[in-house]
Amino acid sequence: MSFEIEKIAQLARIKLSEEETQKLGSDLNAILQYIEQLGRIPTDGVEPTSHVFNLENVFRKDEVKPVNVRDKALEHAPLRESFFFKVPKVVDKES
Amino acid sequence: MTDDLYKLTLTEAVRFAGENSAAPLLDALRDRVAAVNPKINAILRFDPKRVIQADPRETVSTGLNGVPVAIKDNICIDGVETTCASKILKGHIPPYHAAVIQKILASGGTLFGQCNMDEFAFGSSSETSAYGLVRNPWNTECVPGGSSGGSAAAVASDMAFAALGSDTGGSIRQPAAFCGVVGLKPTYGRVSRYGLIAFGSSFDQIGPLTKNVEDAALLMNVIAGHDPMDSTSVNVPVPDYVKGLKRDVKGLRIGLPEEFFIEGLDGEIEKSVRQAAETLKRLGAEIKTIQLPHTPQSVAVYYIVAVAEASSNLGRFDGVRYGFRADTRDLKDMYLQTREQGFGAEAKRRILLGTFVLSSGYYDAYYLKGQKVRTLIRHDFAKAFEEVDLILSPTAPTAAFKIGEKTDPLSMYLSDIFTIPANLAGVPAISLPCGVTSEGLPIGLQLMGRHFEEETLLRAAYTFEKEIQLKQKPQVVSAG
Numbered sequence: 001m002s003f004e005i006e007k008i009a010q011l012a013r014i015k016l017s018e019e020e021t022q023k024l025g026s027d028l029n030a031i032l033q034y035i036e037q038l039g040r041i042p043t044d045g046v047e048p049t050s051h052v053f054n055l056e057n058v059f060r061k062d063e064v065k066p067v068n069v070r071d072k073a074l075e076h077a078p079l080r081e082s083f084f085f086k087v088p089k090v091v092d093k094e095s
Numbered sequence: 096m097t098d099d100l101y102k103l104t105l106t107e108a109v110r111f112a113g114e115n116s117a118a119p120l121l122d123a124l125r126d127r128v129a130a131v132n133p134k135i136n137a138i139l140r141f142d143p144k145r146v147i148q149a150d151p152r153e154t155v156s157t158g159l160n161g162v163p164v165a166i167k168d169n170i171c172i173d174g175v176e177t178t179c180a181s182k183i184l185k186g187h188i189p190p191y192h193a194a195v196i197q198k199i200l201a202s203g204g205t206l207f208g209q210c211n212m213d214e215f216a217f218g219s220s221s222e223t224s225a226y227g228l229v230r231n232p233w234n235t236e237c238v239p240g241g242s243s244g245g246s247a248a249a250v251a252s253d254m255a256f257a258a259l260g261s262d263t264g265g266s267i268r269q270p271a272a273f274c275g276v277v278g279l280k281p282t283y284g285r286v287s288r289y290g291l292i293a294f295g296s297s298f299d300q301i302g303p304l305t306k307n308v309e310d311a312a313l314l315m316n317v318i319a320g321h322d323p324m325d326s327t328s329v330n331v332p333v334p335d336y337v338k339g340l341k342r343d344v345k346g347l348r349i350g351l352p353e354e355f356f357i358e359g360l361d362g363e364i365e366k367s368v369r370q371a372a373e374t375l376k377r378l379g380a381e382i383k384t385i386q387l388p389h390t391p392q393s394v395a396v397y398y399i400v401a402v403a404e405a406s407s408n409l410g411r412f413d414g415v416r417y418g419f420r421a422d423t424r425d426l427k428d429m430y431l432q433t434r435e436q437g438f439g440a441e442a443k444r445r446i447l448l449g450t451f452v453l454s455s456g457y458y459d460a461y462y463l464k465g466q467k468v469r470t471l472i473r474h475d476f477a478k479a480f481e482e483v484d485l486i487l488s489p490t491a492p493t494a495a496f497k498i499g500e501k502t503d504p505l506s507m508y509l510s511d512i513f514t515i516p517a518n519l520a521g522v523p524a525i526s527l528p529c530g531v532t533s534e535g536l537p538i539g540l541q542l543m544g545r546h547f548e549e550e551t552l553l554r555a556a557y558t559f560e561k562e563i564q565l566k567q568k569p570q571v572v573s574a575g
Contacts, residue, residue, distance in 0.1 A: 005447065008451050012434075015431040024443060024444055024447060027503075034395060037395055038392060039460075047467070049469040055326075055327065058327075072174075073416070076188045078416075087415055088423060090426045
């Protein structure tokens with residue numbers, strides 16, 4: 001298995017320089033080769049672990065409580081307008 | 096005497112503040128940080144003029160008497176910049192306190208220093224911080240370990256009475272070992288993760304880094320317990336860990352896992368750790384060899400499952416809401432460039448690996464396989480804990496390595512081979528000093544226990560610590 005770094009970087013939404021693509025690509029191939037040792041471990045019938053205590057359906061009461069985080073969170077937003085985080089245009093006029 | 100106040104342990108500082116006041120302690124730490132931090136870079140942010148304490152309208156117990164605890168930079172403090180030592184969170188000011196911060200303040204504790212770390216806790220050397228690497232107080236040419244290297248180095252060099260760190264694959268215990276302090280990773284679910292900026296959500300735990308075992312017990316009394324805001328925190332009663340400290344290991348069954356005493360383990364470390372087992376035996380513990388057969392696979396499992404969780408958790412850092420944003424005209428470019436410029440190399444490496452193992456076509460072969468082998472590792476521990484009450488091992492295969500020595504990521508990952516298994520199984524584990532190498536670097540002893548049996552870990556650690564009475568101090572401390 002080899003690591004298709006350009007494709008994965010697109011999925012992860014990280015732009016990489018030429019140099020990084022080379023370096024990280026070769027690192028990741030080596031790591032991948034290392035983790036492939038797990039293929040040799042028989043796991044037929046073994047349940048996967050997503051949580052060590054297998055807790056299920058942890059509920060708490062659906063109660064309304066006052067919180068004031070909205071204004072505080074927006075205060076340090078990179079860019080805001082009224083109660084919103086502002087981002088660059090999503091759809092270009094020409095397209 | 097007042098000149099030396101920074102040397103106090105947390106327990107001593109709390110007693111001092113109760114009899115006098117916390118003010119002289121705060122002054123002593125301020126001077127100490129000013130003198131020592133430029134050499135170590137353990138404290139990222141430190142505002143001597145601004146001591147954070149509980150809201151006076153809230154009911155506060157006087158337990159900690161105003162004594163400050165230093166905090167790793169991935170634990171949210173309301174109104175104070177918290178960055179995970181990453182450029183991407185520069186300027187991020189959380190709008191709320193983490194549960195552990197609320198608990199420290201509600202116990203009468205205070206805060207004024209935030210500790211440096213590996214970026215997003217990705218690392219074992221604290222070299223990946225976007226704000227400069229941390230140096231080991233025992234030898235400033237060496238790393239302090241990581242990722243809670245700032246917390247460990249701050250405690251070791253008396254810039255903090257105690258600190259909080261977080262441990263996903265060894266990030267409390269390995270730096271504790273490298274810096275000669277005590278570090279406890281609690282059982283997964285013992286301490287609330289609410290307000291801990293997530294790395295590997297099924298592994299992360301917050302825990303204390305302290306000058307001795309008693310202080311670790313004291314801090315656990317403050318931070319442990321169920322929290323409705325963290326649905327993975329577990330609702331089981333919390334004992335009084337300080338009251339549980341006794342010098343008694345009689346009849347305690349302690350296992351040495353064969354798979355931990357392997358090639359690659361430094362000879363001096365092996366000798367020191369085996370000697371520690373002999374000491375515990377002399378004090379009445381029963382020592383036997385046990386097996387944890389899947390130990391050799393633990394690093395591989397961890398670097399699938401933890402990075403998968405990390406890539407998902409770090410998806411939110413895209414320039415929209417927090418900290419840094421690259422200036423672009425297009426939204427997609429904003430994501431791509433914010434993440435390019437905001438993340439360091441190790442963060443990118445782990446995000447990419449995590450994205451890969453979760454991607455369509457590879458999920459079963461990597462992520463699901465990793466989760467299944469994780470089950471086998473949990474079973475290994477469950478079986479071992481039928482035979483023994485505690486598992487004893489080295490915390491790390493070597494003492495602190497040199498800054499810049501480990502350039503290959505895989506060799507860095509493999510340095511966590513002895514700490515990762517406890518995170519995979521969710522069991523509690525402690526590292527405490529058990530000796531010093533011929534090069535003058537501390538050696539860490541690791542004890543692992545059954546789920547929620549921190550009390551047993553602390554009692555054995557306390558007994559051992561009192562018995563051997565290590566006297567060596569780090570260079571920067573002896574130099575004053």
